[in-house]
Amino acid sequence: MIKTTYSDAILSGFDYLLKNYPEVFILGQGLWSPWYVGNTMKNLDKKYGKDRIIDTPVSESACTGAAVGASICGMKPIVVHPRMDFMLYAMDSIVNQAAKWSYMFGGQLNAPVTIRSIINRGGSQGAQHSQALHSWFAHIPGIRVVMPSTVQDARDLLISSVLSPDPVIYIDDRWLYEQTANLKPIKETPLNALTPKCLKKGDQITIVGSGYSTLLALNASKKLNSDGVRAEVFDLRVLNPFNSKSILDSVLKTKRLLVIDSGWKSCGMASEVITSIVENVPTNTLIDPPRRITLPDCPAPSSEVHEKDYYPNEEKIIKFINDSYYF
Amino acid sequence: MSMSVIRAAEIKIAEAKKNRLVKGPVHLGVGQEAIAVGVSKNLRNTDRIFGAHRSHSHILGVDNDLHKLFAEVLGKNTGFSGGMGGSMHLASKSKGFLGSVPIVTGTVPLALGAGLASKLQKSGDIAISYLGDGATEEGVFHESLNFAKVSNIPILFVVENNLFSSHMHMSLRQPLNTINRFAKAHEIETKLVDGNDVAEIYRTSSEFIRKMRLQPEPYLIEAITYRWFGHVDWREDIDVGVARSKKDLLNWKKRDPIKRLSNAMIDKKIWTIEKQHTLDLKVNELIDVNWEKALKDDFPDRKSLLDNVYKYD
Known part of the structure; x- marks a missing residue:
């Protein structure tokens, strides 16, 4: 085929x-x-x-x-x-x-x-x-x-x-x-009838993405698997109206939340996902604070040098996870 | 619906606004009734009409349900938009009036798309875009004229040029005081008409609309007129308008489209002063009956706040 x-x-x-x-x-x-x-x-x-x-x-x-x-x-x-x-x-x-x-x-x-x-x-x-x-x-x-x-x-x-x-x-x-x-x-x-979808099962951390950032999350989490990190990956698919139910259930299980977004940090989709989870989980559920990987709050640079720092990629995500979490 | 009824309805709304029975802003078109009435005579229910912020006459031109207009202005659930819109958001789907909104020029490209839909559906229906002189200063108006012409879209742009955008006289906003030059720039057939002469508006729109139904093409009518009230609510606003004076207002009132029609018909001996009096009485009765009925209606249920944000639940 x-x-x-x-x-x-x-x-x-x-x-x-x-x-x-x-x-x-x-x-x-x-x-x-x-x-x-x-x-x-x-x-x-x-x-x-x-x-x-x-x-x-x-x-x-x-x-x-x-x-x-x-x-x-x-x-x-x-x-x-x-x-x-x-x-x-x-x-x-x-x-x-x-x-x-x-x-x-x-x-x-x-x-x-x-x-x-x-x-x-x-x-x-x-x-x-x-x-x-x-x-x-x-x-x-x-x-x-x-x-x-x-x-x-x-x-x-x-x-x-x-x-x-x-x-x-x-x-x-x-x-x-x-x-x-x-x-x-x-x-x-x-x-x-369409809601966020689980693309990979795991029980240690919930990683949420949308569009291209989902692909990054998925690829990074597959590589992390070989290091023994079991990440559950969600693709938002429908951003508005946003149905957080399946992600919430996942976070109740993994007790960790990381959101990757291709937009800016301030007032971005990552903020919305994190808030809608945090306000709905019991206190002390999360082992680590909820985190987000986004664009830095500046316009897209034209310089090739700056572009490398501007966009998230697989390696940066893996490094971020390795540096931020102790599973 | 006749000019007299539209006039009386708007005067009723003006009084109610003054007495604080009406909550939201009302943009009254008293003095401009001839335009909607003249154009609407040529329309059918399957045509697609879009209004703007001053659209009581536009909707009443094709839907004579006074009760629904009054109810909507009062915010009652029996109104044209179920009490969810108020004076600035009116629609009557079954009569082809597909919406009026207060964002200046907001509906012009929508009417363009309605005309495009007619063309694709080969229905022979046309789109009407009512707009004011101020709206011709927005970029999307010019985009819409261009698109309409290059795509042969059956849309009639009806520009009610009342010389004012809110408080500003046209002479302070544009280098010339007529706007049909924009149609000419886009090779769109256009005519400048006396906006206070209902017969002339009817004749011109009738000619254009007949042609549009046979061969999809855009047209533009510029109708020169004047509003008796200020930009919003019941005041005359001769003091806040730049270049708006009591003298101008009085002179324009002499060009009242209703009196002109009535007097012309009396001169031609097809109408009499007595008949006019009888008509005026009937109109007032019609207004009062519908107003009283609307006053008794209910407001929307508090539980409906989140209804209709989406069609899917």
Whole structure:
């Protein structure tokens, strides 16, 4: 069986949606060119037509608003932002409009738009071409935020997002595109049924990640196994609304919590995960204080020298765990 | 719904705001009724209409349920948005009024998407985007005009140019006092109309909408008008507006769209002063009945605070 890459899994999710749901259409910049979105949307315009795969003017704000508006009118649009940094032009349509459309009008209307936003960093791209702002969006009630980490989820979370009656931000990370796995047949799952998932069992420490940081956590924990450290690894998958139950159960067992996040430390997703666990475990449950590995609180540097210090990686995580814990 | 009823409803709301029966802010469009009434005559329930912060006339233009408007403004659970929106968040899905919000220009790209949806659905339905002159100063307005034109989207931008954005006169905000130049810059067919002449608005919107249904294309109407009340609530605000004077207000009141229509019809001998009086009485009765009914309705249940944040539970 030929293994599928993460980026091909996204492509197969799009293909499934376009094939089975005539109300699905996609708009965004660079959709007719592999330059912007890698192989994740390759040839979709040729297969499904340029009416349904719309490469747009340089107008993030209008395009996102248009996707929101079309979603209110019975369509299932996906708006693609090839780089999350540029999506900030569209904040009004996301935060003020889509997230609140159901609530403000007493539930008579809803905006089931999917906003695909790509984290694209490294390679000396610098402060405005590197951001991972999932925590911002996870702060907003009314908008669901998902971050697929596995190849399987890259496809399946996309399908669940587009079929959700609520607005969803689907965040994929270019650093995951070369991951491979065998894909199971597609089974549609409602997004509200999806929660954080345990990817590796263990009983000494619970490590939580999302997106690329889950991959780091998983790889690091596998190496730690040979040192005799038994880590349990969770992938958040759905950041908002955040369901902490399975992680809480895990921490009650392991009594240690480490969160790895690809965002900044201050007011970040790691803070939210730690708080939601700490406020729910009995006093003296934790053997060690809860800890987090995040980006340092500075913009992404362009310098290659600084980049090495800026991003977490497997070795740093292993060292951090070896230095911080005595199992 | 007629201009007279919309006028009377807003005056009722103004009084209630003054008497503190209404809690949230109300943006009244008294003096501007002709625009929504003229445009709405051409619309059907499957069209997609988006309003803004001053949208009582826009929703009443297509949904004559006065009770629901009053209930919503009063925050009652029988209102257009179940009491969850108030004056600034109105919607009537079954009539095609898909939402009004107070973020200036916030609904313009949404209406664009509604038009795009119509085009993809090949329904012949059109989108209406009501906006004011202030909204034309936001970047997304220009993005939306451009996108609408290059993608042939059936959307009618209806710009109610009442010369003021909140307190600021247009002459202090833009180099020219008309905005249809922006349509021309994007090769969008446009017409500048007297916003206080309901017949002219009807004729122009009718022509544009007929064309849009046959061949999806954007159009823009700029309707020059004036609001009798200040930016928000019941006061005239002649003292806080920059370049807003008592004299200007009185002159604009002489251009009252309702009196102009009534007098023109009387001149043409298709209407009489007596009939106008009878109509006024009926309108007042209609207002009072619906207002009293809304006053008696309930507020939303306290337990509903978290309802409808998501459609999935």
